Amino acid sequence: MRRIATSIVFLAISCRPYPAAATDFAAAIKALEEAKHEVKWDAKTAVVADVTCDGVPDTLVVGYEKDGVWLGVVPGPNAGKSAKLTTTRFSVGKQTQSSFCAVPVRIETDPIECEDEEFGALPGCKRIKGCLAFSLVDDSCDSFHFYWDSSRKKLTWWRR
Numbered sequence: 001m002r003r004i005a006t007s008i009v010f011l012a013i014s015c016r017p018y019p020a021a022a023t024d025f026a027a028a029i030k031a032l033e034e035a036k037h038e039v040k041w042d043a044k045t046a047v048v049a050d051v052t053c054d055g056v057p058d059t060l061v062v063g064y065e066k067d068g069v070w071l072g073v074v075p076g077p078n079a080g081k082s083a084k085l086t087t088t089r090f091s092v093g094k095q096t097q098s099s100f101c102a103v104p105v106r107i108e109t110d111p112i113e114c115e116d117e118e119f120g121a122l123p124g125c126k127r128i129k130g131c132l133a134f135s136l137v138d139d140s141c142d143s144f145h146f147y148w149d150s151s152r153k154k155l156t157w158w159r160r
């Protein structure tokens with residue numbers, strides 16, 4: 001079995017303020033559609049979990065466009081003025097460390113584990129009660145694993 005070295009990369013994201021009154025999937029999808037109107041956001045993939053470690057549940061949604069998969073992270077309605085909606089694009093089938101092998105993609109949440117058994121401590125990772133890590137999974141190749149980097153105050157992903 002061939003192993004790919006772990007790559008810890010900080011997300012290249014676009015940020016927009018999120019309407020603080022929105023509290024449901026429909027409002028999160030609407031905000032994402034306004035931010036990236038060319039993307040077809042899949043409400044069936046939506047997951048609510050605190051992934052920014054601020055004690056407020058966020059909404060995660062997968063979106064699709066030609067040859068691309070998007071991740072949208074919509075901060076919870078009580079996250080404060082500094083909370084920003086973020087979107088990140090990944091290619092599909094490009095055979096690179098930042099590409100999915102296939103679609104569809106789903107979101108899975110897990111308790112934060114700040115150490116990978118093979119590669120050691122994850123930079124900036126802290127266990128915070130109620131905060132979750134998550135993965136984007138395509139069932140064809142290695143998943144993208146996300147956690148909140150407390151030192152940089154950003155979501156960070158890694159992959160084997």
